Amino acid sequence: MTIVGTNPDAAIAVSIPTPLPCGCCIGGFSPGRTYRVAVGGLGLMRVSHSVEHGGTRSLTHVWVFFVITLLASAAVVYVIGYRLDNPDAAILAVIVPSTVAVVMAGVTEGGPGIRRLLRFGGSEPISARLVVVSALAIPVLAFVAMGIGAIVTGDAYEFGMPSDGLIVVLPLLFIAFGEEYGWRGYALPGLQTRHSALTAALIVGGVHWIWHYPAALIDTGVPLDTPFWLFGLFVVSLSVIVAAVFNASGGAVGLAILLHFASNVAFVFMPLLPENTDGELTTFSIFVALMLAVSATTVLIRGPATLSNKAPAT
Numbered sequence: 402m403t404i405v406g407t408n409p410d411a412a413i414a415v416s417i418p419t420p421l422p423c424g425c426c427i428g429g430f431s432p433g434r435t436y437r438v439a440v441g442g443l444g445l446m447r448v449s450h451s452v453e454h455g456g457t458r459s460l461t462h463v464w465v466f467f468v469i470t471l472l473a474s475a476a477v478v479y480v481i482g483y484r485l486d487n488p489d490a491a492i493l494a495v496i497v498p499s500t501v502a503v504v505m506a507g508v509t510e511g512g513p514g515i516r517r518l519l520r521f522g523g524s525e526p527i528s529a530r531l532v533v534v535s536a537l538a539i540p541v542l543a544f545v546a547m548g549i550g551a552i553v554t555g556d557a558y559e560f561g562m563p564s565d566g567l568i569v570v571l572p573l574l575f576i577a578f579g580e581e582y583g584w585r586g587y588a589l590p591g592l593q594t595r596h597s598a599l600t601a602a603l604i605v606g607g608v609h610w611i612w613h614y615p616a617a618l619i620d621t622g623v624p625l626d627t628p629f630w631l632f633g634l635f636v637v638s639l640s641v642i643v644a645a646v647f648n649a650s651g652g653a654v655g656l657a658i659l660l661h662f663a664s665n666v667a668f669v670f671m672p673l674l675p676e677n678t679d680g681e682l683t684t685f686s687i688f689v690a691l692m693l694a695v696s697a698t699t700v701l702i703r704g705p706a707t708l709s710n711k712a713p714a715t
Contacts, residue, residue: 462509463591467608470501470583478615478622488621495576495622498583498612506587518586523651523714531650535659538642542691543667550684558672558684569669577661584609584640585647585657593713598644599705601713606640607633624668626675627685635689639664641696645708652714 474494482491506514547558584605592601610633616622623632643657650656668674675682699708707713 458506458510458514458587458591458594460591460595462505463588466501466505466583466587466591469505470498471608471612473497473501474612475615478619482616482619482621488619491616491619491621492572492576494616495579498580499578499586500583502583502587518582521653521655523647523653525651527650527653527656531646531653531656532659535646535656536663538695539639539660539664540667540671542695543671543673543688546684546688546691547671547673549687550681553687554681554683556678556681558678570666573665573669574662576665577658580609581654581657581661585643586654589644589647590652590713590715593648594715597705598648598708598713599641599700602641602644602708603637605644606637609640610636624674624676624685626680627682631682631686631689635692638689638692638696641699641708642692645699645703648707648711648713649709650714651711 474497477494477497478491481493482488502518503515506518510517550556551558588605588608589601592604596604613623613632613636614629617629623629639660643660646656646660647653672678672684673688674685678684703709
């Protein structure tokens with residue numbers, strides 16, 4: 402039995418050699434598997450099998466992925482949105498994270514790495530509870546924020562269908578798929594091999610926020626009339642929540658896609674953003690505060706090492 406990682410803010414990874422001379426298990430541990438030992442509340446230790454989602458992915462691979470994704474996305478926005486003066490078409494930048502992730506996985510991990518990356522589910526069946534949480538958590542928080550906002554501002558909110566109708570749902574789904582195999586499918590598991598789940602989620606959230614900046618310069622890809630720093634707080638808090646669900650599901654990218662999609666749907670169909678409330682920023686500010694509160698509560702209850710009741714998906 403070999404301890405392969407002892408980062409003080411992360412779970413300890415324990416590797417069981419294979420094959421064992423006797424062909425048996427050590428105290429219930431299986432040969433050839435890696436386990437994470439996380440210290441929970443009251444010093445209780447929790448042991449569970451680490452999901453080997455990232456294969457041979459290293460921190461260097463993850464940071465190379467970040468750099469390539471940021472530069473390639475900025476180039477797409479510059480060429481299409483600025484030089485060709487077509488900001489709407491700059492949405493094509495959303496496919497860059499997942500595309501770069503697939504290429505990186507193929508180059509560094511081969512075919513098996515690509516197959517692991519593109520799995521929709523995790524290491525175990527996705528529970529109905531996690532599906533409901535992923536689909537409804539953000540819209541419910543948006544409803545609560547709207548209720549508080551109505552009390553604070555005295556304004557009544559009206560729901561309206563976008564001019565494009567329900568067809569707008571397709572681009573929202575396209576965005577979620579185009580991004581999440583990169584942010585959560587590739588980067589998050591790689592970071593969690595050396596960092597706690599919280600640290601990994603904050604890094605992914607910070608990079609994801611910066612990734613939006615080139616598009617923000619041409620008023621696309623981010624909410625209009627919204628301070629970029631406030632939008633960043635939303636992105637980072639969402640990253641913590643997504644990481645918690647991702648780990649609880651054993652690394653299901655499909656749930657990350659659903660959470661991302663649900664948040665975009667809330668932005669488009671609910672009078673939450675300043676661009677949908679005549680520039681009024683109160684409601685969105687309340688919404689971001691609720692997001693931060695939920696993410697902080699998740700950290701306090703589940704702990705920064707895993708953000709869930711299971712080992713981080715790596």
